[in-house]
Amino acid sequence: MDLANLLESCRAGDELAWEMLVRQTQSRVYGIAMTYVRDRDEARDLSQDIFVRVYRNLDGCKDADRFLPWLVRIARNACIDHLRRRKARPPARDIPADEALRLVAPDEAPDEEMERQARRRVVETALHSLSEINREIILLKDMQGLALEEIARLLNLPLGTVKSRSSRARLELAKAVQDLVGPAGAEATA
Amino acid sequence: MNTRCTAWEALLDAHLGGGLAADDAAFFRSHAAACDRCRDLLRLVSADLPALAGEEAPRLADSVIAVTSGPACGRAEALLGARPDGGLSADESLLLQGHLDHCRACADLALTLESALATVRELAEPELDPAFTFDVLRATSATRARKRGGALPRLADRFGAWWQGQAARPQFAWEVAFAATVVLVLLFGTPLSPARRAPAKALAAVQASPGWMIDTAGDLTGVAGERIGGVRQDVTERRNRTAPDRADLLRHGREAGAALLHGNFDTAAQRLRAAGGDLTRLWRDWRDDGSAAAD
Structure with missing residues (x-):
């Protein structure tokens, strides 16, 4: 079933279509939430709220080709709202970023899995050392694969600015990784 | 040096490249045989030049770059950042690769960048526990009911x-x-x-x-003691009779408060209506019996 039909069925109230759409996009939405909140449980709750928003606003996405940018836009707005609320009312406990990366890969050897976890931890920490705008550009461009035009529209920035910032943000990320693991960081993170 | 020498020099590159036409080749050979200066030049450019050995070549390049344009790392970094988008021309890619082949710092940075971006893409879709989908479906089912209910519930x-x-x-x-x-x-x-x-x-x-x-x-x-006892008994009876109404009123009031706090206005309105009914019933039960007693 292609996305256009799936969306149409969702809009018509087909519960199975909605379930399929949730299953297809949940990891992506969770990934976005994780990038913003860095806490597994919080990201999970936030993802659920994002899907409720998506469900309420399904009529707002007429064009299936633009579904992904639309989804990312809703997810981003929800995350920003959540962070604003959290700033006003901080959570009862802080959870270290390490804990947020307990991702399961049962088919890998323990050493490989540990290495992968370490690599992810380093990149996540480096990602959060970037400025907010650079982090968002990496999230939207390199993580979610949105087009530069779409990112410019989303962030309300000129296309040229997004282009140059995207390039700078990547370099900053690479340098931040090197700062964390040393100049030979390529081997450690490869 | 005359005009023939100038014409001969113009053919020199083509001769070295082996692409001279027959007429030009004849002129090229005859002039080289006749002109000492052009013959010496031909011998010089045709000979194998001694190449710089070992690490001398990069050292020379580095020292030349240091006293001329300065290191090109800044420009290389700019291209490195843009490379993942595929926005580099063939020439730019070639120039960048040429720099990376000789600059250890930039080559490290390129490797780190490549690896970091691969990890970033991995982070895009982390795994979720299977219960998540059901939680989302449960959360949206209430919304679905509202959507079906019309504009007011929405x-x-x-x-x-x-x-x-x-x-x-x-x-x-x-x-x-x-x-x-x-x-x-x-x-x-x-x-x-x-x-x-x-x-x-x-x-x-x-x-x-x-x-x-x-x-x-x-x-x-x-009045006599039995009068006091009668009043007390009357009040107790009324209290006992209205106890379920009071319990309902309390329960509905609590539920309405909780629903209001969670923003569930439909439920809050239902509970408040029920509490209103409880209150009416309570008052009626209390008063009716009083009038009955008076009768």
Whole structure:
């Protein structure tokens, strides 16, 4: 079933279509939430709220080709709202970023899995050392694969600015990784 | 050097490249045989030049770059950042690769960048526990019912979401207190307030109470003990009779409060309606029996 039909069925109230759409996009939405909140449980709750928003606003996405940018836009707005609320009312406990990366890969050897976890931890920490705008550009461009035009529209920035910032943000990320693991960081993170 | 020499030099590159036409080749050979200067030049450019050995070549390049343009790492970094988008021309890619082949720092940076971006892409879709989908479906099923219900429930839904957002704000309690104070002042505290006489009436009622109480007390002390017992029994009976109504009223009131706090206005309205019904029933039960007793 292609996305256009799936969306149409969702809009018509087909519960199975909605379930399929949730299953297809949940990891992506969770990934976005994780990038913003860095806490597994919080990201999970936030993802659920994002899907409720998506469900309420399904009529707002007429064009299936633009579904992904639309989804990312809703997810981003929800995350920003959540962070604003959290700033006003901080959570009862802080959870270290390490804990947020307990991702399961049962088919890998323990050493490989540990290495992968370490690599992810380093990149996540480096990602959060970037400025907010650079982090968002990496999230939207390199993580979610949105087009530069779409990112410019989303962030309300000129296309040229997004282009140059995207390039700078990547370099900053690479340098931040090197700062964390040393100049030979390529081997450690490869 | 004459015009023939100039023409001969113009053919030199083509000769070295082996691409001379037959006529030009004849002229090239005859002039080289006749002109010493051009023959020496041909010998010089045709000979194998001694190449720089080992590490000398990069050192020379580095020292030349240091005294001319300076290191090209800045420009290489700019291209490195743009490379993942595929936005480099063939020439730019070639130039960048040439720099990376000789600059260890930039080559490290390129490798780190490549690896970091691969990891970033991995982070895009982390694994989720299977229960997540069901939680989402459960959360959206309530919304689905509202969507099917029409515009009013949807409006209530939106209002509920707004209310939840408001309730989460730290200033909310202050704002509610302020609003409540304003409402009370408007209701009772100004010369134009609709209920401006209510406080005076209430005060009068309170002031009148002691007299009534004294009268009642006098009556009570004046009558026999069974009269007191009768009043007490009557009150107890009324209390017992209305106990379920009071329990319902309390329960519905609590549920309405909880629903209101969570922004679930449909439920809150239902519970408040039920509480209203409880209150009516309670009053009727209490009063009816009183009148029956009077009869």
